[in-house]
Amino acid sequence: MARPLILVTNDDGIFAPGIKALISVAEELGDVYVVAPDKPQSGMGHAITVGNIVRLHPTDYYKKVKKAFMCSGTPVDCVKLAIAHVLPRKPDLILSGINHGANNSINVIYSGTMSAAVEGAMEGVPSLGFSHANYQYDLDFTGLGAYIKKLCENALKEDFPHKTCLNVNFPDVPASELKGIKICRQAEAHWSDSFEKRLDPSGKEYYWLTGVFEGKDKGTDTDIWALNNNYVSVVPTQFDLTAHHEISNLNTWNYEI
Amino acid sequence: MARPLILVTNDDGIFAPGIKALISVAEELGDVYVVAPDKPQSGMGHAITVGNIVRLHPTDYYKKVKKAFMCSGTPVDCVKLAIAHVLPRKPDLILSGINHGANNSINVIYSGTMSAAVEGAMEGVPSLGFSHANYQYDLDFTGLGAYIKKLCENALKEDFPHKTCLNVNFPDVPASELKGIKICRQAEAHWSDSFEKRLDPSGKEYYWLTGVFEGKDKGTDTDIWALNNNYVSVVPTQFDLTAHHEISNLNTWNYEI
Numbered sequence: 001m002a003r004p005l006i007l008v009t010n011d012d013g014i015f016a017p018g019i020k021a022l023i024s025v026a027e028e029l030g031d032v033y034v035v036a037p038d039k040p041q042s043g044m045g046h047a048i049t050v051g052n053i054v055r056l057h058p059t060d061y062y063k064k065v066k067k068a069f070m071c072s073g074t075p076v077d078c079v080k081l082a083i084a085h086v087l088p089r090k091p092d093l094i095l096s097g098i099n100h101g102a103n104n105s106i107n108v109i110y111s112g113t114m115s116a117a118v119e120g121a122m123e124g125v126p127s128l129g130f131s132h133a134n135y136q137y138d139l140d141f142t143g144l145g146a147y148i149k150k151l152c153e154n155a156l157k158e159d160f161p162h163k164t165c166l167n168v169n170f171p172d173v174p175a176s177e178l179k180g181i182k183i184c185r186q187a188e189a190h191w192s193d194s195f196e197k198r199l200d201p202s203g204k205e206y207y208w209l210t211g212v213f214e215g216k217d218k219g220t221d222t223d224i225w226a227l228n229n230n231y232v233s234v235v236p237t238q239f240d241l242t243a244h245h246e247i248s249n250l251n252t253w254n255y256e257i
Numbered sequence: 258m259a260r261p262l263i264l265v266t267n268d269d270g271i272f273a274p275g276i277k278a279l280i281s282v283a284e285e286l287g288d289v290y291v292v293a294p295d296k297p298q299s300g301m302g303h304a305i306t307v308g309n310i311v312r313l314h315p316t317d318y319y320k321k322v323k324k325a326f327m328c329s330g331t332p333v334d335c336v337k338l339a340i341a342h343v344l345p346r347k348p349d350l351i352l353s354g355i356n357h358g359a360n361n362s363i364n365v366i367y368s369g370t371m372s373a374a375v376e377g378a379m380e381g382v383p384s385l386g387f388s389h390a391n392y393q394y395d396l397d398f399t400g401l402g403a404y405i406k407k408l409c410e411n412a413l414k415e416d417f418p419h420k421t422c423l424n425v426n427f428p429d430v431p432a433s434e435l436k437g438i439k440i441c442r443q444a445e446a447h448w449s450d451s452f453e454k455r456l457d458p459s460g461k462e463y464y465w466l467t468g469v470f471e472g473k474d475k476g477t478d479t480d481i482w483a484l485n486n487n488y489v490s491v492v493p494t495q496f497d498l499t500a501h502h503e504i505s506n507l508n509t510w511n512y513e514i
Contacts, residue, residue, distance in 0.1 A: 045333075046302030046366045053463040054452070076302075076367075080450045081464065106379065108498055109303045110333075118498075122363065122447065146514045154510045161503040181512040185499040190379065193337045195311070206310040207338065236500035236507055241365055241375075242442040243493035246418040250493055253411045255438040257403050 004030035004092035004156055007082050007120075011041040011075045011099065011112030014059065014068070018098035021141035022130060025148045026095055027064045029156070033091070034062055035082035037112075038070035042101075044112040046119070049073045054081060075116035083123055093155060094120035097130030097168075098144070100137060104169045104223040105187040105215060108237060114167055118239050121165040126155040128165060129237075133172035133227055143175025147232050151181070167235040171227040182231040187222035189215040261287035261349035261413055264377075266335045268298040268356060268369030271316065271327050275355035278398035279387060282405045283352055284321045286413070290348070291319055292339035294369075295327035299358075301369040303376070306330045311338060332373035340380055350412060351377035354387030354425075355401070357394060361426045361480040362444040362472060365494060371424055375496050378422040383412040385422060386494075390429035390484055400432025404489050408438070424492040428484040439488040444479035446472040 006026045010019040014036035026032045038057065054073040062068045069086060071078045075096065083090060096116040103111040113129045120127025128151060132139060151168060167186070171178070192214055195207040215224050226233035263283045267276040271293035283289045295314065311330040319325045326343060328335045332353065340347060353373040360368040370386045377384025385408060389396060408425060424443070428435070449471055452464040472481050480490035 040308060043305045043307030044302075045304040045372065047304040047331075048300045048302070048367055049466060050300030051297060053455075053465060055461075055463050074304075077466070080466065081452055084450045084452050085454075085464070106496070109375070109379075109496055110305055115302065118366070122366075150512060150514055154512075158510055159506070161500060161506060164500040164503050166507075180514070183504055183507045185501060185504065186497060188497075193341045195338055195341050197342075198310075204312075206312050207342070208310060209306060209334070209337065234507065235498075236503035237498045238500035238503075239363070239366055239498075240443060240445075241492075241494045241496075241498075243418060243421040243495035244442060246421050246493035246495075247440050247442065249416070249418060250423075250440045250491065253415055255407060255411075257407055257437070 005087065005089065006030045006032050006093045006095060007087060007091040008032055008034045008095045009036045009075055009078045009116045010097050011037060011044060013037050013040050014070050016100065017137060018100055022095050022098050023062055023065065025145045029152055032065040033082060033087055034065050034068035035071055035078045035086055037075060037078060038072055041074055041112045043110050044074045045110050046076055046115040047074045048076050056081065075112040076119045079116050079119040091125055093152060094125050094127040098141060099131035101131065101135045102133040102169050103131040103167060104227060104233060105189040108167055108186060114237065117165040118237060121163060122239055126160040128155060128168055130168045132170040144170055147181065161236055163240060164236045164238050167237045169223060169227055169233045171230050173230050177230055178232060179230045182226040182233055184223040184226050184233045184235050185221055186235050187215055187217040187224040189213060189217060262344065262346065263287045263289050263350045263352060264339050264344060264348040265289055265291045265352045266293045266332055266373045267354050268294060268301060268332045270294050270297050274394060274396065275357055279352055279355050280319055280322065282402045286409055289322040290339060290344055291322050291325035292328055292335045292343055294332060294335060295329055298332055298369045300367050301331045302367050303333055303372040304331045306334050313338065332369040333376045336373050336376040348382055350409060351382050351384040355398060356388035358388065358392045359390040359426050360388040360424060361484060361490060362446040365424055365443060371494065374422040375494060378420060379496055383417040385412060385425055387425045389427045401427055404438065418493055420497060421493045421495050424494045426480060426484055426490045428487050430487050434487055435489060436487045439483040439490055441480040441483050441490045441492050442478055443492050444472055444481040445474040446470060
């Protein structure tokens with residue numbers, strides 16, 4: 001196989017330590033292009049820029065990559081713009097992350113990191129999103145490379161699941177304590193949201209979103225269980241949102257107008 | 258049953274004709290609260306406001322509702338803020354829309370309208386997102402009320418699917434030509450994206466996202482088929498993104514480090 005073409009993106013911004021760690025691994029595996037946000041885009045979910053423009057600015061910060069661009073848009077914009085405009089052809093692999101903060105369980109739906117990987121799957125490209133349970137910006141990613149590389153090598157070699165990407169989360173322990181990789185389902189959980197009301201200097205109210213994560217799922221096949229037990233969790237993640245199992249129930253309702 | 262408590266939101270902004278039509282129907286069914294974006298939020302997907310503040314401004318534009326607020330955040334922020342801060346209790350029903358433009362097939366994942374409904378489902382509230390295949394801002398929504406009302410009455414009365422919301426799309430025909438309601442799966446399709454490059458007045462490049470929708474799914478059980486055949490399409494839409502059927506395949510890979 002020719003040297004694979006790899007697109008790297010993230011949602012914490014193009015100069016975040018997490019993407020630097022991911023780019024280092026990607027450079028060992030293939031020819032790397034980077035298109036990533038010019039500012040933090042956490043919580044952007046699958047947002048795209050509609051009704052406004054998007055800009056690309058080249059950067060020579062990453063010396064070993066083919067090309068690198070800062071993008072003014074969302075993580076999904078980055079993937080779309082990279083494929084439509086930056087890369088010489090569709091990539092063989094799309095890597096997103098490493099996010100500073102876990103994207104396990106229900107968090108996947110809010111995650112810009114994972115939405116970039118989901119967009120990759122929608123483009124038919126094997127795509128993996130990586131996140132780390134530790135939020136520290138200066139976290140040491142040393143030792144995670146072997147896990148990332150193993151997953152990427154599998155993704156390039158094996159029959160990668162169609163219409164699916166992989167949601168990879170690292171637990172908050174040193175790499176030496178990792179017990180291995182575990183394929184999981186996303187745990188059922190819920191954010192109990194609250195908003196902290198404050199007053200601005202003019203005396204006007206504003207709100208900060210806060211919340212408590214409530215994970216009551218006791219399954220041992222979940223990403224939360226895996227992370228709590230020092231495994232790297234891998235959840236196959238799809239973009240078909242149809243609840244196929246509910247169609248027959250809904251057909252019992254009366255729709256006569 | 259006491260008069261139901263209904264939250265109405267959208268992504269086209271609180272004064273869009275689509276939400277006005279939806280509020281009119283909701284007022285017939287229960288006590289209505291409106292928390293909707295103060296500006297268009299199309300394409301925001303499941304984005305939430307992280308790292309910035311959110312504001313609420315009351316408006317007395319809607320005379321028959323209990324309370325109405327313009328929100329500076331995304332459609333998902335509106336639902337979160339309404340439940341955490343505006344409503345006297347969790348609502349019995351969340352309605353989002355009517356969006357100006359269809360949210361069938363793969364478009365559901367980019368849709369702020371549908372993400373508000375998905376967030377409602379995550380809160381355990383029966384939630385419906387409504388969209389119309391016609392993009393015209395001054396579209397006449399007359400005649401759609403009976404369909405919306407029927408679906409809402411079902412949602413309040415029947416065993417509403419758990420962890421699921423309903424994605425309702427109206428075809429681009431006058432209400433008199435509607436053939437009825439059809440439960441569907443989301444059609445498989447793909448956006449072939451392109452970006453139009455332009456130069457700003459300073460000579461710097463910028464991009465507009467454009468694209469061609471490629472729907473090759475020939476199934477007669479899809480939302481695209483229903484809309485093309487003058488049916489109102491209803492797709493049960495879930496937020497568990499796990500591709501459960503891929504777990505066994507992924508367990509055949511080699512993960513030895």
